Amino acid sequence: xxxxxxxxxxxxxxxxxxxxxxxxxxxxxxxxxxxxxxxxxxxxxxxxxxxxxxxxxxxxxxxxxxxxxxxxxxxxxxxxxxxxxxxxxxxxxxxxxxxxxxxxxxxxxxxxxxxxxxxxxxxxxxxxxxxxxxxxxxxxxxxxxxxxxxxxxxxxxxxxxxxxxxxxxxxxxxxxxxxxxxxxxxxxxxxxxxxxxxxx
Numbered sequence: 414x415x416x417x418x419x420x421x422x423x424x425x426x427x428x429x430x431x432x433x434x435x436x437x438x439x440x441x442x443x444x445x446x447x448x449x450x451x452x453x454x455x456x457x458x459x460x461x462x463x464x465x466x467x468x469x470x471x472x473x474x475x476x477x478x479x480x481x482x483x484x485x486x487x488x489x490x491x492x493x494x495x496x497x498x499x500x501x502x503x504x505x506x507x508x509x510x511x512x513x514x515x516x517x518x519x520x521x522x523x524x525x526x527x528x529x530x531x532x533x534x535x536x537x538x539x540x541x542x543x544x545x546x547x548x549x550x551x552x553x554x555x556x557x558x559x560x561x562x563x564x565x566x567x568x569x570x571x572x573x574x575x576x577x578x579x580x581x582x583x584x585x586x587x588x589x590x591x592x593x594x595x596x597x598x599x600x601x602x603x604x605x606x607x608x609x610x611x612x613x
Contacts, residue, residue: 424545424552428527429459434489436525437554438517440510440532441469441562445587446597447580447606448498448570450506452513453561455484455491456525457554466556468549469563481564484557491558492520493565502609511535531555577603 428435434456442450466484469477485491494516496509504512514535518528527541531548548555567586574583579600585593587605597612606612 424529424543424548425457425554426460428529432526433459434523434525434527435459435554436490436518436521436528437548437552437556437558438514438528438530439469439549439555439559439562440513441559441566442587443506443510444589445607446589446593446610446612447582447587447603448573449495449566450501450509450513451562451566451569452494452510452517453491453558453565454494454514454517454521454525454528455554455558455561456489456521456523457484457557458487458489461487462553466553466560468556469559470549472560474567477560477564480557480560484561488557490521490523490525491561492517493561494518494520495569498605498607501607505609506607529555531559573605577605 425435436454436456438452438454440450440452442448466480494513496513501509514530515537525540528538529548529552530542530544532544532546534544545551545555549559570582570586580596580603581592594613602612
């Protein structure tokens with residue numbers, strides 16, 4: 414089995430020397446034209462390492478599904494936050510992402526002592542935190558959260574496919590692919606499309 418790149422765990426390893434409960438937080442679904450934005454928060458066991466946990470965008474769907482099962486089985490805690498398309502249209506995608514992240518953090522039991530957040534600070538937290546640009550490539554906790562968020566959101570979009578099969582949400586998950594734009598051109602928008610986004 415290939416050796417894990419040490420750089421990935423460095424932020425976590427540094428924090429684990431002081432805190433036993435460190436959470437990673439990431440989101441999935443900022444860019445799609447349809448569906449919710451989903452955030453995941455996960456607390457891994459202290460000094461946890463897994464050679465295959467990585468930024469979800471670098472992994473195949475099958476590999477993410479496997480790792481989702483491992484992470485949810487071995488994590489100390491994990492939680493999700495979901496903000497729907499209608500709310501995104503009202504408060505904008507940046508604020509919706511922050512809201513989803515805060516909801517995911519609020520659902521963690523036990524409560525973490527420190528939080529690593531992918532991207533930029535989200536504010537309104539009573540727990541010490543650090544924002545990491547491209548955190549899913551630097552922290553195993555954030556990478557684990559990115560996998561959970563991506564899989565959870567993909568499953569939501571597959572459920573929406575059952576309601577709106579003409580859009581093929583199970584294939585593109587709401588992202589602005591050519592297939593998705595073709596479906597919007599043919600059928601117009603549906604209730605889960607983000608009206609504040611440029612659909613075509």
